[in-house]
Amino acid sequence: MPARVDYAIYADSDLSILTIREREILILKMQGLSTVEISKKLNCCRQNINALLLKARKKLDNPQTNPNIHRRQNIDYTQYADCDLSILSRLERIFLSEKISGKSYKEIAEQHHSTITSVGTLLYRAHKKLDNFYD
Known part of the structure; x- marks a missing residue:
């Protein structure tokens, strides 16, 4: 059984690196809603909620190595x-x-x-x- 995650640790994180949906779900999770409650509220399956939470956590835990974050090069x-x-x-x-x-x-x-x-x-x-x- 996976360890419980304390989503409160993300309260001061820069959520702008997340997609709108990831941000929405993470905020609901930080507010204390369960995965089941979030899935009912957003009308999607728990597996989708869990997958998006995992993606959000990976982005927030290691933002520098995330290949999905594009930094514009300063090209002359x-x-x-x-x-x-x-x-x-x-x-x-x-x-x-x-x-x-x-x-x-x-x-x-x-x-x-x-x-x-x-x-x-x-x-x-x-x-x-x-x-x-x-x-």
């Missing part, structure tokens, strides 16, 4: 100013050119009616393509 995009961008897609070229000129992800996203995530993804792809091409 100006290093690509003199590169041949013809290997990139049209949007990758546009976004990279604007990033080289000093615009933020948010500014690029707003100008092109896109999302910050899409801008980041396209810049990341451009960065990887150019690095592999020029290495």
Whole structure:
């Protein structure tokens, strides 16, 4: 039988690294609800509750080694100013050119009616393509 977990130890933890559902379940657990009570309240099975609690605990217990936590690299995009961008897609070229000129992800996203995530993804792809091409 697994040892009981004292969920109160997570009260001062940074819960922002958890998914919304993991956070919701962990907070209910910290409030003293049982797995059965949480499953009834959220209309899902106990196994799902237990799995999400385990994921949340792993993330909180060892946040630095969690592969699901992405930290944006500080990439100096100006290093690509003199590169041949013809290997990139049209949007990758546009976004990279604007990033080289000093615009933020948010500014690029707003100008092109896109999302910050899409801008980041396209810049990341451009960065990887150019690095592999020029290495």
